Amino acid sequence: MTGVLAVVLILLVAAFIVLPFVRPTEEEEVEVRPAGNELWKRERAVAVLAITEADFDLATGKLSNDDYQVLRSDYEGRALHAMDEIEKFAPAAASTPARYCAGCGTLLAPTHAFCGGCGFPRGGQ
Numbered sequence: 001m002t003g004v005l006a007v008v009l010i011l012l013v014a015a016f017i018v019l020p021f022v023r024p025t026e027e028e029e030v031e032v033r034p035a036g037n038e039l040w041k042r043e044r045a046v047a048v049l050a051i052t053e054a055d056f057d058l059a060t061g062k063l064s065n066d067d068y069q070v071l072r073s074d075y076e077g078r079a080l081h082a083m084d085e086i087e088k089f090a091p092a093a094a095s096t097p098a099r100y101c102a103g104c105g106t107l108l109a110p111t112h113a114f115c116g117g118c119g120f121p122r123g124g125q
Contacts, residue, residue, distance in 0.1 A: 037089040040082045041107070045117070047079035048105040079105070 054071045057063040063071070099108045103120030114121055 037086060040085040040089070044079050044082035044086065044105050047075045047082060050075045051079070052104075 051072060054063060054068055054075065058065070058068045099110075100106065101108055101115035101117060101120050103115060104118040106115055106117035108115060
């Protein structure tokens with residue numbers, strides 16, 4: 001009796017493990033990639049964040065001056081390239097100039113007093 005119960009239990013566990021591999025999937029997940037402008041905005045935000053972290057690491061002594069200069073110049077170049085690409089997507093005749101947060105580089109809404117990304121005050125620019 002115990003042997004039969006053990007065999008049944010083993011078969012149930014094996015079926016539980018094998019079933020996801022055998023069963024056909026109903027829907028395959030589709031990777032959604034951001035549009036070109038959103039991709040460049042994300043790249044700019046990542047570069048600005050990396051610069052901020054490098055500044056902090058230098059201040060706390062985790063990073064040497066030479067390493068800091070290399071990282072800073074690399075990420076500044078990335079941020080500037082992303083900003084150039086973002087400008088290509090901008091409309092030709094904008095009625096008001098776009099304002100970006102000095103803390104994280106996020107585009108500021110005209111009605112907001114603080115940045116939605118990092119909370120930096122708009123007047124602090």
